[in-house]
Each structure stands twice: as structure tokens, then as C-alpha cells.
Amino acid sequence: MKNLITGGAGFIGTQLINYLLKDGQYVFCIDNFQSSNIENIKKFDNNPNFCFINHDICESIYLKVDQIWHLACPASPYNYQKDPIKTSKTIFMGTYNMLNLAKNLNAKLLFASSSEIYGQPKVNPQNETDLGLIDTNSLRSCYQLGKKYGESLCFDFHRKHNLDIKIVRIFNTYGPNLLFNDGRVISNFIFQSLKNESHIIYGTGNQTRSFCYIDDLIKGLLKIMDSNYIGTINIGSEEEISILDLSNLISSKLNANNLKIIKPENDGDPKFRRPDISLAKKLLNWEPKVSLKEGLDKTILQFKRNLK
Numbered sequence: 001m002k003n004l005i006t007g008g009a010g011f012i013g014t015q016l017i018n019y020l021l022k023d024g025q026y027v028f029c030i031d032n033f034q035s036s037n038i039e040n041i042k043k044f045d046n047n048p049n050f051c052f053i054n055h056d057i058c059e060s061i062y063l064k065v066d067q068i069w070h071l072a073c074p075a076s077p078y079n080y081q082k083d084p085i086k087t088s089k090t091i092f093m094g095t096y097n098m099l100n101l102a103k104n105l106n107a108k109l110l111f112a113s114s115s116e117i118y119g120q121p122k123v124n125p126q127n128e129t130d131l132g133l134i135d136t137n138s139l140r141s142c143y144q145l146g147k148k149y150g151e152s153l154c155f156d157f158h159r160k161h162n163l164d165i166k167i168v169r170i171f172n173t174y175g176p177n178l179l180f181n182d183g184r185v186i187s188n189f190i191f192q193s194l195k196n197e198s199h200i201i202y203g204t205g206n207q208t209r210s211f212c213y214i215d216d217l218i219k220g221l222l223k224i225m226d227s228n229y230i231g232t233i234n235i236g237s238e239e240e241i242s243i244l245d246l247s248n249l250i251s252s253k254l255n256a257n258n259l260k261i262i263k264p265e266n267d268g269d270p271k272f273r274r275p276d277i278s279l280a281k282k283l284l285n286w287e288p289k290v291s292l293k294e295g296l297d298k299t300i301l302q303f304k305r306n307l308k
């Protein structure tokens with residue numbers, strides 16, 4: 001099977017490439033390193049089934065593949081808010097270009113959407129039928145509305161061209177290869193603890209997230225791509241935790257006594273977030289296997305090695 005992975009040098013892309021290459025498949029990886037690192041993919045350099053192309057997906061490209069994993073876009077709030085106009089452009093134009101390529105090749109396309117499309121949720125957990133309330137004047141809107149537009153474009157290509165599309169709403173994900181300067185809460189807290197610095201908490205710290213370990217996410221993506229399903233599907237962990245409790249958990253795992261510095265809440269920050277994964281359970285027989293405690297241990301171990 002020939003695969004194209006956009007954003008392949010990123011956190012999720014790198015792990016996906018690992019799995020596909022181990023499975024004997026061929027991988028074209030496209031990235032422009034806007035929010036990723038060339039070091040992430042150096043390990044694949046000598047694999048004859050791997051080909052890297054430095055390319056911005058806002059420009060069209062032609063490659064002959066069977067399936068497209070369209071992941072490219074800065075994904076942490078810190079990264080996607082640095083250049084919000086570029087973020088919107090990457091999602092709009094990149095998704096359009098990839099859908100056109102899939103149409104020309106009659107290839108399957110998996111679009112990495114996000115829990116962000118649920119905006120400020122009204123109910124917990126969030127179900128695929130929830131429509132999501134999004135403030136267009138929020139700093140998060142470039143990504144939230146961008147991903148919504150990406151989904152909408154996928155459905156239009158499906159209706160007009162009968163394209164096989166899979167829209168995965170990815171909830172918070174973490175794991176050993178998170179970049180330390182990514183700005184996400186888990187990488188921030190681990191690094192702050194390792195350096196004996198204070199944890200910075202934005203808002204009350206009572207806001208919640210549900211963190212899925214990267215291996216579980218990848219298994220979900222692989223199952224969706226292999227399925228006949230067309231439409232949206234949540235993939236994430238049901239283990240919900242407040243940011244304050246997460247801070248305490250990471251401090252205790254590292255035997256650190258981190259002070260907490262409270263800063264103002266980030267613009268548009270969702271108050272709670274947890275996926276309803278009934279559909280993934282029923283359709284794919286998928287659910288996360290790695291607990292937050294176990295996944296954090298693996299992540300902390302790798303971060304300690306990297307820091308050395």
C-alpha cells in the first residue's frame with residue numbers, strides 16, 4: 001500500500017510512519033517544518049520504503065498513492081495562534097489540494113479534524129452529533145473554524161465525487177515524542193518539573209481535558225482507514241482530569257514540589273472536554289488501553305532521556 005502523510009514530521013505523523021513502515025508499506029511524507037522538527041524523521045532516512053518531500057501543502061502536488069493521511073497543520077494552541085492567518089490558509093488550501101489529489105487518484109482520505117470543532121461545549125461528553133459553539137472573534141477560531149471548514153469540504157467532495165473520506169476528531173493526545181517547546185500542557189508541566197520550575201496554570205485550573213496516549217490514537221487511525229466508514233468519528237480518552245489535578249499528578253510522579261503560578265485564562269479556553277467514543281467502540285471495536293498514569297510514566301522516561 002502506498003501512503004501519503006501530510007505533516008508527517010509532526011508528533012502524530014512520526015508515530016504513524018513508524019507503524020506503516022513496520023507493516024511493510026510505502027510512505028511519502030510531506031512537511032514544511034512549520035511546527036515540527038527534521039530530527040523526528042531522520043530515523044527513517046535509510047528505509048527504502050520512505051520518501052520525504054519538503055513541501056507546503058498550500059501548493060498542489062502530484063504523487064501516486066492509495067491513501068492519504070491528511071494531518072498537516074500546527075496543532076497546539078501556542079503554535080496555531082502564532083500565525084493564525086497561515087493556520088487558516090493551511091487548513092483551507094491544504095485540505096482542498098489533498099481532496100483534489102484524492103479525487104484524481106480515487107484514493108481514500110483521512111482528515112485529521114479536532115475536538116476543537118466542539119468549541120465551548122454545552123454537554124459532557126461530546127458526541128459526534130454536537131454542533132459546537134465557536135466565537136469567530138476568539139484566538140482559537142482560526143483552528144476551530146478551519147477544521148470545521150475542512151470537514152465541510154470533505155463532505156462536499158464525498159457528495160460530489162463519491163470520495164471515500166474519514167473525518168477523525170482527535171482529542172488531546174500526548175506521548176514520548178511531544179516537542180518540549182510545543183506549549184501543550186503535558187510537555188510544559190513535565191519540563192517545568194524536571195527543571196524545578198513552577199507550573200503555570202491558565203485560569204482556575206478546574207478546566208478539564210482527557211488525554212489519549214499516542215499509541216492508542218494511532219491504532220484508532222489505522223482501524224478507521226481500514227474501515228468502510230464515511231463520516232466523522234471521535235478518537236480520544238474517556239479519562240478526564242482537571243488541569244490542577246494533572247499538575248499535582250506530574251509533580252508527584254517526579255517527586256517535585258512545583259509552585260503553581262496562576263495566570264489569566266486563555267481566550268476561548270474550553271471549560272471541559274471529554275469524547276463520547278461509543279461510535280468508535282461499536283464501529284471499530286476501538287478504545288484506549290493505556291491509562292494516563294501509565295502513559296505519563298513512559299512520557300516522563302523519554303523526556304528525562306532527551307534532557308540529558
Ligand code: UDP
Nearest residue numbers: 077183184185188200201202207243266269
Ligand atoms: N494550560 C496550562 N498551563 C500550560 C499549558 C496549558 O494551564 O502551561 C492549560 C490551557 O489553558 C488549557 C489546558 O491546559 O486549559 C490544555 O491546554 P493545551 O494547550 O495542552 O491544549 P488545548 O486542549 O487547550 O488545545
